[in-house]
Amino acid sequence: MLSLIVFLPLAAALALMALPRLGDGAARWAWVAVAAVDLALVAALWLAYEPPVAGRLAFEERAQWIPGVNSSYHVGVDGLSLPLVAMTAVVFLACAVFALRSNDRPRTQAALFLFLQSVSLGLFVAADLILFFLFFDLSIVGMYFVIAGWGHGDAGRSALKFFLYTFLGSLALLAGFIGLYVAADPHTFDMVDLAEQTPLTGSSTAGALVLAAILLGLAVKTPTVPFHTWLPPAHTDAPAIGSAVLAGVLLKMGTYGFVRIAMPMLPEAWRAWAWVIVVVGIVSVVYGALVALAQTDFKRMVAYTSVNHMGYVVLAVGAAGIVAGDTAQARSVAVTGAVTQMVSHGLVTAALFLVAGVMWDRAGTYDMGAYGGLADPAPRLAALFAVGAFASLGLPGLSGFIAEFQIFTGSIAAAPVTAVALLGILITAALFLRALQRIFTGATQGASAGFGDLRPAELWAIGPLLALSLLIGVLPRPLLDVIEPAAQVLVQLVGR
């Protein structure tokens, strides 16, 4: 079942490449159909899901791959990965719908995004470090071609920077993985075995170095301050759906790595360095928000809010490592909030980047100063933007609130100093309201004149993403019921 979900898009991508005579329209619709089928399969998976026993995974599949180094094709899901799998399928379907209007080599584009979808899904279900690394690296390769091939502006340069920077991160990650492998006895790359063994417990220096390598790799991908500098140019020059996937899905690979690899496999080192992680999280939150506030380019601004939002996740997982007294409950809430934030940010930011894509499509600029009074010619765009902005800044009733509320409840209980990061929410609220004001209110002027409102494909791409955010905000239980048991297990593992 999991393998089918992961490799169905890849098979479709290969089929698209092998059929050069396929018309552009057929290719676009084939992409939508495959993404929809994949989402349906994920929905079926969700319905059949039962939380596995602690330390195990549900829907496990395992086959030998490189037995010489104890690496296997091992996949499975639990409460940490299943929500991300679902979010990935949703975001990719939204991108497929949005791209129904795209004219630039649609067949190749569809194949590339289907490839990326397989890679992203594969990463979230991987239960073997080498398999994880495989998908991690391929996500970089795929995104490089998306930016370089379909981007605008200085796309080649931004893509190169993105590739080099994140590739450096991925190799740091690989170094950490090899460190774990060598330290494990018997040597293995299997995540479940490694989480059970916690190989570097007792050797604090080696544990710290391996953790540092893994954290560096994940921090570049997430990205956290100070490793975020590849993100703004990559986003600015990427096509809309590329940005949506990059921010919505690819960034989660970093934060997912924290909860899937770093915390359960290196609990001792994680606890020892939890404060550093908390500080990096707080700095990312505040710095990301402040820099976003200073932007005049709408897309760059959203990109920096990603740094801010990922900062909350880092903050929460860091706080989960501060083991003191009977805060286990609080720390588990923080982790639940972190995973919820990953899902919420994926949906909301993807929607906001698609909004930016509409702006580029109509007016060819992201400069907020060039717009004004856009609500008049484009009321539907204005409405969706407002919902997205409110979801992003954490208004109650939307998913961002559920996530951030839990993050702060848990983190402040475990480490009161994290309350500093509340400042980030304030700034984010200010910057989104200001953006709303500058672009949409006032007299219609500049690039807003003659701006066509959302077309059906755009509406059906952006709308469902925000509707899901609203759904999570109003009815969080189905999601939290999946995440909470896994978060409790994770907090136990870190506390070992």
Added chain:
Amino acid sequence: MRPALLAPEIVLFLGGLAALLGGSFLARTRQWVTRAVTAAALLLAAALAALDLPGPAQVAMEGTFTVDTTTGVARIVAALGTLVVLALASDEIAGTPRESETYALLLFSTTGTLILAGADDLLVVTVGFLLASVPLYGLIGIARTPLGAEAAMKTYLLGALFGILLLTGVTLLYGVTATTSYAELTDRLADAPAGVVAAGVVAVLGGLLFKAGGAPGHFWVPDAAQGAGGTVAAFLTTVPKIGAVIAAYRLVELLPDTLAWPLLVALLAVASMTLGNLAAYWQTDPRRLLGWSTVSQVGYLLVPVAVAGRSDLALPSLLLYLAGYTVTNLSAFAVTTAFPQRRELRSYRGMGRTHPWLGAALVVALLGLVGTPPTVVFVGKLTTTAAAWDAGYAWLAVLVLLNTVVSLFYYLRWIAPLYARQEAAGHRQDADAPGRWSGSTAIGTAAVSLLLGIGAGALWASVSL
């Protein structure tokens, strides 16, 4: 004697003789017969080696030649690698005046490589070195271009220098141990004067590094890769390394602990990979760029050599890397021979759009050389790095990974123009169709590089029999 154990080498050598003599008696238009003979010899050698592979290790020629898994893998990889080179030749040198001579020299040089790979005696190493090198000088110069002549001269002079160095090393080692056989050297080296042993081993290693194209014996590689024809360039950056690196492995494995040999080899590895990567940075000729890239690849190949015998992963990972490197590097060269007119990176502009399959093959090959999963070189890099770390050389593993990041940049300099938009008019020199043989070879080898990576388990099982 047991000459039957050397059947693959004998087949290759006889095949070379047959191609040489047959070529002299065949009309220019019928030279393809020699190509068929060469291909048959290579296939037969690979088949014989494959049949031998599962058997136990044996020694031939009074204990001077080992036939074990390592030799077997080297035979198969080298023979099939040369077969791929032959496919490239079908575009480039079919019907040229020196066709059959080229095939003969390719076979002789391959035989030399295999003798290096199986050698269990310093004198046999010398024989293998000469047999692998001398045909190479001719091959590099056979194109008769000014650059080719320069490269041939440079290779010849360096080869002579390092050949003498190798002989000096053998003489020194013989002088202090009174033997050249590895079986006896193992014990006697420990009791011999450490200084002389060090000088001798360094000299022998130097000779092997020339053959492998690693620092400090690498100066000829970029020139030869650029100046020689595409077929020869593909051959000389790939096949000779197989024998040389394995010979280095066998030598390092038997060295006593009197000196920090792993450290020395590790430093040579780092020197090769770093130098090759940095020098490749601003190259504009794709073949020269690949030439420098192979220098860096030798650095990665020396990593398991450095930890020979100190990690269970060392030998299988070396063989796997060799196999993966051979197929991936040949794939990249095949693209350059498919477009012999494109001798600058920027002339590849838009190639991926006009020839999507070849573009994809080149991307797979270049990202494979970087070590991106799921290509087979990734598995090689992963396991060699793990072997280094396992043996306590974590810093070497980290340097390998850092060098990998560094190398990404220049491979991307080649990948980036592939999908760039074609300039409007004028610059359309891609009306030239890609060479048929080279094109399909490039795609085929790229696919093999992916398949071997995905099926790395089976490959690992066969290299660690």
